[in-house]
Amino acid sequence: MSRHKATSVRPRYGRISVLGASLAVTAVAVLGGTGALPAALSGSGGPSAAIVQDKQADQQPAAAEVAADRASAAEPTPQAEPVAPVVVDPAADTTLPADSGSGRRIVFSESRQRVWLVEEGEQVRRTYPVSGSLSDNLDPGTYDVYSRSEDAVGIDDSGTMKYFVRFTRGDTGAAIGFHDIPVDEGKQVQTVAQLGTPQSHGCVRQRRADAIALWEFAPLGTTVVVTA
Structure with a gap:
């Protein structure tokens, strides 16, 4: 009767890590699509839409402010009226x-x-x-x-x-x-x-x-x- 030599089985940690990472990415994507996670953590590769919108709001003045600035620029600067010289009647001095x-x-x-x-x-x-x-x-x-x-x-x-x-x-x-x-x-x-x-x-x-x-x-x- 022939004898087979038992072979030791080693856990393949590399494959396990890759599999875990894939599962984690899939979970994040699913949760982000359903709104369960903030957009900043959704893995979009950049800042969240909310942050981008805030920055744009800071950089662009409100329409009312722009209109007021344009109106001020269009209005001419009032000029001081010339003061007439005072004429003194010698007889009244x-x-x-x-x-x-x-x-x-x-x-x-x-x-x-x-x-x-x-x-x-x-x-x-x-x-x-x-x-x-x-x-x-x-x-x-x-x-x-x-x-x-x-x-x-x-x-x-x-x-x-x-x-x-x-x-x-x-x-x-x-x-x-x-x-x-x-x-x-x-x-x-x-x-x-x-x-x-x-x-x-x-x-x-x-x-x-x-x-x-x-x-x-x-x-x-x-x-x-x-x-x-």
């Missing part, structure tokens, strides 16, 4: 002229047709528009009140005036001073509204109330400063 002396005095500006009654300490008691000479017969400088008449008559019977305060003389020797608006044949020779512009033949015309104020302010010897 009430600032005491520079270089007009010091101390208690009367100041008359020919260019601004205005008078200031100035107390000690540079305090302006009163300022108002006047009408000086049309012929520019008065030189800038410092003078003193030398004569006063509450009532006076103009040269060549050109009218009557009140509160005449004289401080110098013109080229013809006629007195130059401050008084109210002359009256000729019962009518003022100019209107109060014309004060602030040259109107006289040599003197400085004032509204009646201002003429009274200067009369009371200026006794003999009061300083009068005339500026250009």
Whole structure:
């Protein structure tokens, strides 16, 4: 009787591993197709669809934002309106002229047709528009009140005036001073509204109330400063 030699059987681990791996892949595919596993684990070979969509949403602005940006770009930038220069009427400037002396005095500006009654300490008691000479017969400088008449008559019977305060003389020797608006044949020779512009033949015309104020302010010897 012949004898057979028993042959030892070795488990084939390589085949078992391959078989296990195949089963695992098949299981994952089945579960992924049914939705039992997240798409990120479905073995698609790349990032899940949800992650890709999130990144696209971050990179692409919303339609409303794009429309707003386009509208802003289309709208022209508003331009600042030019500011018109401020024009100051010299007659309306009430600032005491520079270089007009010091101390208690009367100041008359020919260019601004205005008078200031100035107390000690540079305090302006009163300022108002006047009408000086049309012929520019008065030189800038410092003078003193030398004569006063509450009532006076103009040269060549050109009218009557009140509160005449004289401080110098013109080229013809006629007195130059401050008084109210002359009256000729019962009518003022100019209107109060014309004060602030040259109107006289040599003197400085004032509204009646201002003429009274200067009369009371200026006794003999009061300083009068005339500026250009």
